[in-house]
Amino acid sequence: MSMSPETGSFEHVAADMLVARGLTVGRRVRGVDLRLGPGVGLGVVGRSGSGKSTLARALVGLEPELAGSLQLVGRELVGAPRAAWAGLRARVQLVWQDPATALDPCLSIRRSIEEARKLAGRDRFTRDDPRLRALMERVALAPELLERVPGALSGGQRQRAAIARALAAEPALLIVDEITSALDRPVAWTIVDLLRTLRTGEVGLMMISHDLSFLPGTVETVLVLDEGLPVESGPVEAVLGRPQTATTRELVDAAPRL
Numbered sequence: 001m002s003m004s005p006e007t008g009s010f011e012h013v014a015a016d017m018l019v020a021r022g023l024t025v026g027r028r029v030r031g032v033d034l035r036l037g038p039g040v041g042l043g044v045v046g047r048s049g050s051g052k053s054t055l056a057r058a059l060v061g062l063e064p065e066l067a068g069s070l071q072l073v074g075r076e077l078v079g080a081p082r083a084a085w086a087g088l089r090a091r092v093q094l095v096w097q098d099p100a101t102a103l104d105p106c107l108s109i110r111r112s113i114e115e116a117r118k119l120a121g122r123d124r125f126t127r128d129d130p131r132l133r134a135l136m137e138r139v140a141l142a143p144e145l146l147e148r149v150p151g152a153l154s155g156g157q158r159q160r161a162a163i164a165r166a167l168a169a170e171p172a173l174l175i176v177d178e179i180t181s182a183l184d185r186p187v188a189w190t191i192v193d194l195l196r197t198l199r200t201g202e203v204g205l206m207m208i209s210h211d212l213s214f215l216p217g218t219v220e221t222v223l224v225l226d227e228g229l230p231v232e233s234g235p236v237e238a239v240l241g242r243p244q245t246a247t248t249r250e251l252v253d254a255a256p257r258l
């Protein structure tokens, strides 16, 4: 794994961290190719029920019925024993769609963060750990909110806390599944801005969003699913600006503004 002499970047290596080739999930997603890793941004769009969440769940090891290939840093996971999937927990974090269930409602934000670190095999944050303070700053949440349960936060704060929980695992890749859909538009945009800030670091992003206007400036490429099948993919401006399929055109026409 070496830095590219031409570009001076880790682009090639980074994009190869998680590689799917012809990835199939039961009968719900079929034949998906993608490359994800630090510094890579991919949007996944499609109608309701097109398989976006199923794909996201498959990429964090929550879907048992896999076929095709899914490699983590060159190691095949499809058909591998469960132990082989353990490395995913520290590297890939999924933030769920529903802000009410993204975090355990009974746990304080501090406890949720501790739990995420433990599951990822990271060391514990001490009570006044500067890394904990830095994490809260990174998601623009006041440190006092650490002691609250999710129900005592606003919807936007809850999604920030869910992102903080995911980042606590120090992942190389964040997968966010419709995390703005329960928020009103101004608040949703603040979350999109946060994702954009995270992208300037080394974190890779796979963003599932039914609102296509959030994608340009946040991710570079987009994959369109239709009934579980990939129907179009490429640079986000090209795919959304000149849709090649009726599915993509329909999604673009339904977008609030692009």
Ligand SMILES: Nc1ncnc2c1ncn2[C@@H]1O[C@H](COP(=O)(O)OP(=O)(O)OP(=O)(O)O)[C@@H](O)[C@H]1O
Binding pocket: 028, 046, 047, 048, 049, 050, 051, 052, 053, 054, 055
């Ligand atoms: N656990 C499951 N077992 C069987 N079928 C499922 C399961 N979860 C979802 N499905 C079905 O798989 C298909 C894909 O669902 P999925 O939730 O991945 O789509 P989606 O694109 O994320 O939709 P949405 O935008 O509504 O969240 C749908 O037909 C759905 O009804």
